[in-house]
Amino acid sequence: xxxxxxxxxxxxxxxxxxxxxxxxxxxxxxxxxxxxxxxxxxxxxxxxxxxxxxxxxxxxxxxxxxxxxxxxxxxxxxxxxxxxxxxxxxxxxxxxxxxxxxxxxxxxxxxxxxxxxxxxxxxxxxxxxxxxxxxxxxxxxxxxxxxxxxxxxxxxxxxxxxxxxxxxxxxxxxxxxxxxxxxxxxxxxxxxxxxxxxxxxxxxx
Amino acid sequence: xxxxxxxxxxxxxxxxxxxxxxxxxxxxxxxxxxxxxxxxxxxxxxxxxxxxxxxxxxxxxxxxxxxxxxxxxxxxxxxxxxxxxxxxxxxxxxxxxxxxxxxxxxxxxxxxxxxxxxxxxxxxxxxxxxxxxxxxxxxxxxxxxxxxxxxxxxxxxxxxxxxxxxxxxxxxxxxxxxxxxxxxxxxxxxxxxxxxxxxxxxxxx
Numbered sequence: 394x395x396x397x398x399x400x401x402x403x404x405x406x407x408x409x410x411x412x413x414x415x416x417x418x419x420x421x422x423x424x425x426x427x428x429x430x431x432x433x434x435x436x437x438x439x440x441x442x443x444x445x446x447x448x449x450x451x452x453x454x455x456x457x458x459x460x461x462x463x464x465x466x467x468x469x470x471x472x473x474x475x476x477x478x479x480x481x482x483x484x485x486x487x488x489x490x491x492x493x494x495x496x497x498x499x500x501x502x503x504x505x506x507x508x509x510x511x512x513x514x515x516x517x518x519x520x521x522x523x524x525x526x527x528x529x530x531x532x533x534x535x536x537x538x539x540x541x542x543x544x545x546x547x548x549x550x551x552x553x554x555x556x557x558x559x560x561x562x563x564x565x566x567x568x569x570x571x572x573x574x575x576x577x578x579x580x581x582x583x584x585x586x587x588x589x590x591x592x593x594x595x596x597x598x
Numbered sequence: 599x600x601x602x603x604x605x606x607x608x609x610x611x612x613x614x615x616x617x618x619x620x621x622x623x624x625x626x627x628x629x630x631x632x633x634x635x636x637x638x639x640x641x642x643x644x645x646x647x648x649x650x651x652x653x654x655x656x657x658x659x660x661x662x663x664x665x666x667x668x669x670x671x672x673x674x675x676x677x678x679x680x681x682x683x684x685x686x687x688x689x690x691x692x693x694x695x696x697x698x699x700x701x702x703x704x705x706x707x708x709x710x711x712x713x714x715x716x717x718x719x720x721x722x723x724x725x726x727x728x729x730x731x732x733x734x735x736x737x738x739x740x741x742x743x744x745x746x747x748x749x750x751x752x753x754x755x756x757x758x759x760x761x762x763x764x765x766x767x768x769x770x771x772x773x774x775x776x777x778x779x780x781x782x783x784x785x786x787x788x789x790x791x792x793x794x795x796x797x798x799x800x801x802x803x
Contacts, residue, residue: 414632437652446611
């Protein structure tokens with residue numbers, strides 16, 4: 394069938410919604426029929442929120458975290474310890490570490506890990522900007538908080554090599570309390586919190 | 599925590615999305631981070647599709663099905679047999695019956711079934727407009743295709759009473775191949791198709 398529903402408006406909305414990951418056509422239809430029962434203002438607010446998010450959200454120019462402003466709330470917070478930088482893959486990892494309330498330094502969001510299979514090279518990540526941040530001085534410790542996967546380990550290694558130029562810098566990794574091959578963002582808060590407290594000096598193997 | 603994320607734009611979009619049924623905050627966050635990686639035009643198209651759906655969609659003035667126009671594509675189709683009207687609860691039931699390809703008449707979408715528990719009385723449903731349609735003449739058969747629940751049976755009974763004014767009208771129900779307490783829209787196509795072919799005369803018990 395070319396057209397499945399009696400309304401092309403509905404057809405189109407279901408098409409668009411089912412492009413989202415994990416949303417099939419049945420779910421999209423259920424959501425659209427739900428929206429049809431809501432107030433127009435509610436639907437407008439939903440639509441506006443995603444348009445504004447996409448058009449107006451920025452990445453912090455210091456740590457590259459998702460932000461409303463040029464500099465994110467964490468980097469702008471004078472109460473945070475700017476001598477420690479925690480290097481993470483993505484925004485969800487910042488959320489996960491913040492939820493532990495064990496870390497009071499700043500972050501550096503790489504935007505991924507090195508993965509030749511996915512065509513992600515060191516140049517695609519915010520590694521140079523990390524080196525630049527450390528180069529400006531005042532940073533005493535860099536915590537490598539990447540997932541304990543092969544890609545994470547490779548990225549740790551590449552970063553450690555780039556930071557060898559700063560011999561006084563303390564380079565640490567999260568304590569191995571996190572099981573191998575686990576994704577950081579799905580680790581429970583207690584384990585993740587403890588692994589920040591028990592972080593250990595980095596040794597390139 | 600008052601604010602969970604580093605961006606109020608993200609916070610708001612997640613809030614709005616997690617209002618949808620079956621979408622929690624974790625899923626909403628995952629969807630929003632996905633949208634941040636898409637082109638702006640794609641996100642705009644998604645937003646526009648739901649706004650247009652909510653503002654522009656109509657209900658067919660004949661059968662009350664969801665439609666782009668005053669009269670829906672099924673009612674406007676000259677190839678369909680306008681002497682048979684199939685009465686259903688909602689739009690999904692039209693979809694389910696259309697998917698069987700066994701029915702070539704028209705529909706009448708009630709908008710629900712009588713349910714005192716949910717405060718739905720006969721006056722809240724499109725029952726009078728069904729009687730008016732039959733009253734205009736040309737209708738030979740009305741198929742009652744409601745879910746085989748107590749509410750569906752009650753609604754069948756009320757409709758049959760209202761249609762007693764037309765002694766020549768054939769009143770049928772779907773063949774009882776559908777198991778009791780099953781929702782029509784979740785019935786498999788074969789069973790549903792056979793129950794349309796084997797429809798039987800209605801007897802008020």
